[in-house]
Amino acid sequence: MSHISPVLWQFLVKWMTTFALFPPEASKIAPQMDALLFFMILISLIGLTIVTLLVVSFCILYSKERHPVAVQVEGSTLLEATWTIIPLGLFLVMFVWGALIYFRVFTPPANSMNIYVVGKQWMWKAEHPGGQHEINSLHVPTGRAVQLTLISQDVFHSFSIPAFRVKREAIPGRYTTVWFEPTVPGTYHLFCTQYCGTNHSQMIGDVVVMTPEGYKKWLDESTSGASLAQNGERLFASLSCAACHNARPDARGPGLANVYGAKLPLASGGTVTADDAYLRESILNPSQHVTQGYAPIMPTYQGQISEEGVIALVEYIKNLNSDYRIQQTLNTTDLLPESEGKPAPAVTGQAGKKPAPQGKVNP
Numbered sequence: 490m491s492h493i494s495p496v497l498w499q500f501l502v503k504w505m506t507t508f509a510l511f512p513p514e515a516s517k518i519a520p521q522m523d524a525l526l527f528f529m530i531l532i533s534l535i536g537l538t539i540v541t542l543l544v545v546s547f548c549i550l551y552s553k554e555r556h557p558v559a560v561q562v563e564g565s566t567l568l569e570a571t572w573t574i575i576p577l578g579l580f581l582v583m584f585v586w587g588a589l590i591y592f593r594v595f596t597p598p599a600n601s602m603n604i605y606v607v608g609k610q611w612m613w614k615a616e617h618p619g620g621q622h623e624i625n626s627l628h629v630p631t632g633r634a635v636q637l638t639l640i641s642q643d644v645f646h647s648f649s650i651p652a653f654r655v656k657r658e659a660i661p662g663r664y665t666t667v668w669f670e671p672t673v674p675g676t677y678h679l680f681c682t683q684y685c686g687t688n689h690s691q692m693i694g695d696v697v698v699m700t701p702e703g704y705k706k707w708l709d710e711s712t713s714g715a716s717l718a719q720n721g722e723r724l725f726a727s728l729s730c731a732a733c734h735n736a737r738p739d740a741r742g743p744g745l746a747n748v749y750g751a752k753l754p755l756a757s758g759g760t761v762t763a764d765d766a767y768l769r770e771s772i773l774n775p776s777q778h779v780t781q782g783y784a785p786i787m788p789t790y791q792g793q794i795s796e797e798g799v800i801a802l803v804e805y806i807k808n809l810n811s812d813y814r815i816q817q818t819l820n821t822t823d824l825l826p827e828s829e830g831k832p833a834p835a836v837t838g839q840a841g842k843k844p845a846p847q848g849k850v851n852p
C-alpha cells in the first residue's frame with residue numbers, strides 16, 4: 490500500500506523516526522494506519538486554523554471600540570447546513586476508513602503462521618510450533634503473516650509492538666490473537682502496556698525481524714529437539730490422557746483426531762466449535778461442556794498443567810488433524826528443513842474415525 494504514502498510523507502516519517510519522535514513503520518499495516526492518523530491530524534490542523542483565525546479576526550473586527558452597539562444576527566440556514574454537512578462528511582470518511590483498517594487488523598489471513606505468547610509477571614514467553622522458545626524476545630520472518638495466540642498466566646497484560654502498530658490484551662484464562670506481517674528486517678521494541686505490578690516497566694523485550702533465510706537459520710540454531718506438538722504428545726502420555734482417549738473400541742473418552750475445528754454436539758444440547766479456546770477449556774474445566782454420548786468422567790487438570798503445558802497439548806491435538814498439519818507444514822515447517830523428515834505425532838484416534846495420514850507431509 491505504498492501508493493498511499495507519498496514521497497513527502499515518507500520523508501516526514503523517516504525524519505520523525507530518526508529523531509525518535511515516531512516509531513518506524515515495520516509491518517504491512519503500519520503505513521495504512523499512519524495514513525489515517527495523518528489524515529486525522531491534517532483535518533484537525535485545518536479545523537484548528539480556521540477556528541483560531543475566526544476567533545482572532547472577530548475579536549479585532551467586532552471589538553467594543555469598533556462596534557459600541559451590538560448587532561443582532563438572526564442566523565443563516567445555508568451557513569449552518571455547510572458547517573454541519575462538511576464535518577459530517579469528514580467524520581464519516583474517518584469512520585469508514587478506520588473500520589476498514591479495524592477489520593483488517595482483526596482478521597488474520599488463513600495462511601498465517603502461529604506463535605504462542607504467554608505473559609506473566611514480568612516477562613513474555615514465546616513458543617514457536619517447532620519447539621523453539623524465547624523470553625522477552627520474538628523472532629519473526631519478513632513477508633509472512635504471523636499470528637500470535639496470547640494468554641496470561643496471572644494478571645492482565647497488554648502485548649504491544651509499536652513498530653507494527655499492534656497491541657492486544659493478554660488475559661488470564663482466555664486466548665486472544667493478534668497478527669501482523671513484518672516488512673523491514675531489524676530490531677524493534679516489545680512492551681507490556683498495561684500496568685501489571687511492581688516490575689511492569691521491565692516487561693519489555695525485542696522483536697527481531699529477519700529475512701526468511703535468516704529466520705530459517707535462527708530456527709535451526711534455536712531448536713530444542715522436540716516440536717511443540719511432540720512436547721504435547723509427551724505430556725499427553727505422562728498425564729495418562731491416553732487411558733481414556735485412545736483408539737480402542739471400549740475407550741471411555743472420545744477420539745481426538747480431527748476434533749480441532751469440528752462442531753461437537755453437547756450433552757446439554759446445541760453444538761460447539763472446537764477451537765483453541767475450547768480445547769483449553771475442555772482440559773482445564775471438562776465439566777463445563779460435556780460432549781454428547783460421554784459420561785462427565787474426565788478429571789480437571791486445573792492447577793496441574795502450566796499454560797505452556799496446555800499450549801503444547803492444544804498444539805498436539807491440533808496436529809492430530811491431517812489438514813491442520815498440512816497447513817502448518819505449508820506455513821511454518823517449510824522454513825524448517827530438518828523437520829521434513831520428522832515423523833508426524835502418533836494418532837490416538839477413536840476406532841471408526843479416519844486417522845490422520847502418518848509420516849512425511851510434503852507441500
Ligand code: HEC
Binds near residue numbers: 725742788
Ligand atoms: C477418565 C478419563 C479421561 C481422562 C484421563 C482424560 N479425559 Fe479428556 N475426556 C474424557 C471424556 C469422557 C470426554 C467427553 C466428555 C466431556 O466433554 O467431558 C473428554 C473430553 C475431552 C476433550 C474434548 C473433546 C471432545 O471430543 O469432547 C478434550 C480436548 C480432552 N478430553 C482432552 C484430554 C486431555 C488433554 C487429557 C489429559 C490431560 C484428558 N482429556 C484426560 C475422558 C477423559
Ligand SMILES: [Cu+2]
Binds near residue numbers: 682689
Ligand atoms: Cu505486564
